[in-house]
Amino acid sequence: MIINxxxxxxxxxxxxxxxxxxxxxxxxxxxxxxxxxxxxxxxENEKFITQIExxxxxxxxxxxxxxxxxxxxxxxxxxxxxxIESKSYNDALDHAIKIENVIISYYENAAEQSKAxxxxxxxxFIIIARKRKARVxxxxxxx
Amino acid sequence: xxLLQEPIKGVKEIKNYINGxxxxxxxxxVDVVNPATMKTIAxxxxxxxxxxxxxxxxxxxxxxxxxxxxxxxxxxxLFRLKELMEEHFEEVSRVQTQEHGKCIDESRGETRRGIExxxxxxxIPTMMQGYYxxxxxxxxxxxxxxxxxxxxxxxxPYNFPWMIPLWSAPYxxxxxxxxxxxxxxxxxxxxxxxxxxxxxxxxxxGVWNIVNGGRSVVNAMLDNRDIVGITxxxxxxxxxxxxxxxxxxxxxxxIAQCGAKNxxxxxxxxxxxxxxxxxxxxxxxNAGQRCLAASNAVIVGDDDKFYKNFMxxxxxxxxxxxxxxGLDESIQMGPLRDTDKKTxxxxxxxxxxxxxxxxxxxxxxxxxxxxxPDNCFLGPTIFEKVTPNMKIAAEEIFGPVMSVIRVKTLDExxxxxxxxxxxxxxxxFTSNGKAARQFQYNIxxxxxxxxxxxxxxxxxxxxxxxxDSFFGVLHTQGKEAVRFFTESKVVIQRWF
Numbered sequence: 001m002i003i004n005x006x007x008x009x010x011x012x013x014x015x016x017x018x019x020x021x022x023x024x025x026x027x028x029x030x031x032x033x034x035x036x037x038x039x040x041x042x043x044e045n046e047k048f049i050t051q052i053e054x055x056x057x058x059x060x061x062x063x064x065x066x067x068x069x070x071x072x073x074x075x076x077x078x079x080x081x082x083x084i085e086s087k088s089y090n091d092a093l094d095h096a097i098k099i100e101n102v103i104i105s106y107y108e109n110a111a112e113q114s115k116a117x118x119x120x121x122x123x124x125f126i127i128i129a130r131k132r133k134a135r136v137x138x139x140x141x142x143x
Numbered sequence: 144x145x146l147l148q149e150p151i152k153g154v155k156e157i158k159n160y161i162n163g164x165x166x167x168x169x170x171x172x173v174d175v176v177n178p179a180t181m182k183t184i185a186x187x188x189x190x191x192x193x194x195x196x197x198x199x200x201x202x203x204x205x206x207x208x209x210x211x212x213x214x215x216x217x218x219x220x221l222f223r224l225k226e227l228m229e230e231h232f233e234e235v236s237r238v239q240t241q242e243h244g245k246c247i248d249e250s251r252g253e254t255r256r257g258i259e260x261x262x263x264x265x266x267i268p269t270m271m272q273g274y275y276x277x278x279x280x281x282x283x284x285x286x287x288x289x290x291x292x293x294x295x296x297x298x299x300p301y302n303f304p305w306m307i308p309l310w311s312a313p314y315x316x317x318x319x320x321x322x323x324x325x326x327x328x329x330x331x332x333x334x335x336x337x338x339x340x341x342x343x344x345x346x347x348x349g350v351w352n353i354v355n356g357g358r359s360v361v362n363a364m365l366d367n368r369d370i371v372g373i374t375x376x377x378x379x380x381x382x383x384x385x386x387x388x389x390x391x392x393x394x395x396x397x398i399a400q401c402g403a404k405n406x407x408x409x410x411x412x413x414x415x416x417x418x419x420x421x422x423x424x425x426x427x428x429n430a431g432q433r434c435l436a437a438s439n440a441v442i443v444g445d446d447d448k449f450y451k452n453f454m455x456x457x458x459x460x461x462x463x464x465x466x467x468x469g470l471d472e473s474i475q476m477g478p479l480r481d482t483d484k485k486t487x488x489x490x491x492x493x494x495x496x497x498x499x500x501x502x503x504x505x506x507x508x509x510x511x512x513x514x515x516p517d518n519c520f521l522g523p524t525i526f527e528k529v530t531p532n533m534k535i536a537a538e539e540i541f542g543p544v545m546s547v548i549r550v551k552t553l554d555e556x557x558x559x560x561x562x563x564x565x566x567x568x569x570x571x572f573t574s575n576g577k578a579a580r581q582f583q584y585n586i587x588x589x590x591x592x593x594x595x596x597x598x599x600x601x602x603x604x605x606x607x608x609x610x611d612s613f614f615g616v617l618h619t620q621g622k623e624a625v626r627f628f629t630e631s632k633v634v635i636q637r638w639f
Contacts, residue, residue, distance in 0.1 A: 003473065004465060004473065004475055005246065005247075005248050005472055005473060005474070005475060006248055007246075007247050007248045007251070007472035008472045008473055011472060056251075057232065057251060057255065058255065059255075060252055060255050060256050060259070060599075060601065063248050063249075063251040063252035063255055064248070064249055064251075064252025064253070064255075064256070064428070064597070064599075065248075065252070065424045065428070065596075065597065066248030066249075066251075066252070067246050067248050067249065067423075067424060067428060067474075067475040067476070068420055068423040068424045068427075068428075068464075068475060116414075116416065116417035116420040116421065117420050117421065117424060
């Protein structure tokens with residue numbers, strides 16, 4: 001499916017943040033030794049949602065010109081199901097890296113496409129993509 | 144994509160808000176129809192002159208005490224209103240989509256722009272400060288006090304049901320005046336919701352009033368001697384020949400923001416992809432029902448290859464626009480406000496064909512996403528080989544129609560833009576600073592865009608057009624609104 005409007009873009013971003021947050025909470029529960037760090041990522045996801053919403057709802061051009069902001073295929077930004085109970089710690093961390101890369105790719109592509117019309121949303125997307133790249137390094141360090 | 148939930152269920156009874164009470168009107172009721180679904184979602188009264196005059200009398204009675212309420216206290220009430228608007232942000236946005244038809248992105252943008260005016264008006268304790276000169280003559284001082292005037296009328300249009308009354312009303316009450324708002328009877332629900340929030344914010348009875356209706360209410364507003372000024376947004380014939388003229392006759396202040404025919408000048412050195420993105424939102428956003436919507440695309444230069452490639456991309460993008468009910472987040476263009484408005488736009492399309500313009504993209508039979516009646520829907524339309532004297536290039540269409548005119552030079556583009564009687568929002572797309580400056584300097588337009596397609600001033604800048612797009616002196620929004628809603632009382636002092 002192709003999405004064009006920023007309303008859809010925000011809904012997709014929120015869904016990616018929420019779903020990845022659920023994965024991290026499950027991961028933290030299974031591996032209590034690392035739970036503090038992993039739960040911090042889930043909490044950070046919630047902050048990202050707030051920041052994105054603030055940018056979208058708080059800046060006029062980001063909403064009023066949102067109808068023609070994007071041209072993205074949603075299939076590229078699907079988070080696959082991961083049976084955490086039956087997988088190893090390393091498999092779970094590999095999956096976390098995959099999740100992060102999907103989300104980074106979404107934010108970077110959406111920012112690139114929307115920057116012709118938007119003001120703050122693409123800027124926020126880039127900031128979050130940068131933070132997620134740092135998170136990937138943190139995940140790798142746990143391996 | 145799933146449809147967002149509709150906040151209006153069933154058929155809402157619209158009431159007037161007079162002297163702090165929600166009251167039924169004795170006038171006849173008209174249906175408010177959701178233009179996407181064609182379902183009646185509200186009944187709006189066409190109030191009587193007496194009902195309007197009752198509201199003015201209540202406002203007049205409330206005025207002395209409201210004027211004495213300190214600017215700081217008035218500001219705090221506006222802060223409370225702003226908080227409530229934020230709390231109800233999504234609900235009021237969806238109401239706009241339901242009653243008007245615009246897409247949810249556009250409604251959210253409109254909600255934000257309305258709130259921004261309240262935010263600016265919250266600064267009234269400093270914004271309405273006067274100024275002082277010591278010793279204008281030996282031992283004499285002089286100062287100016289911006290003073291409120293009384294009761295103002297606000298007449299809203301159908302294309303921005305929430306935002307446009309907010310260009311005026313927050314500044315009017317912040318400066319110590321009282322208001323009577325007449326929303327468009329086609330889209331009264333947003334203003335009823337705003338009235339409920341104003342009531343909850345604690346405005347005293349009579350300060351903020353709403354009287355729904357049509358011409359009879361407008362006539363009563365113009366005739367009523369206790370109305371000291373009017374802000375109006377609507378068509379040029381009504382704004383110029385009725386509102387402006389009769390305000391002059393009855394000594395009322397007036398801001399009349401009227402029709403438009405906006406020209407977008409495209410230079411061959413523009414950033415093509417970004418220009419086309421801006422064209423889509425400017426020509427087709429809000430289904431072209433914006434006084435700042437671009438209507439004529441003026442493409443400069445005689446490079447046929449550039450022109451052909453550019454227009455091919457424009458037509459491809461326009462043809463892909465998703466049309467449907469704006470509460471579906473995937474929709475990029477909603478319906479026109481009603482069937483009459485669609486019929487009017489179709490007449491212009493037929494006129495364009497008759498006058499010999501090339502119909503590159505015909506929006507008369509749009510593909511609608513979802514199972515909705517096509518009564519009010521139109522698709523994006525593009526005409527090429529348009530000349531400035533054709534009806535489609537000269538008159539306001541107020542629909543999703545792009546007329547493309549080719550010219551050889553920037554001077555020629557500026558000339559044909561300036562020759563048109565309207566001057567609301569013209570823009571240029573270029574990567575050349577000299578061309579941009581030349582355009583900005585010579586174009587006769589109230590709002591000018593440089594690589595910006597919708598030249599809508601933010602709340603702390605004045606909003607108004609030029610030529611037949613605006614009648615009055617001061618504009619709505621920001622400092623100019625504060626000046627409009629206050630009289631400069633000058634005091635000269637000498638003590639013996």
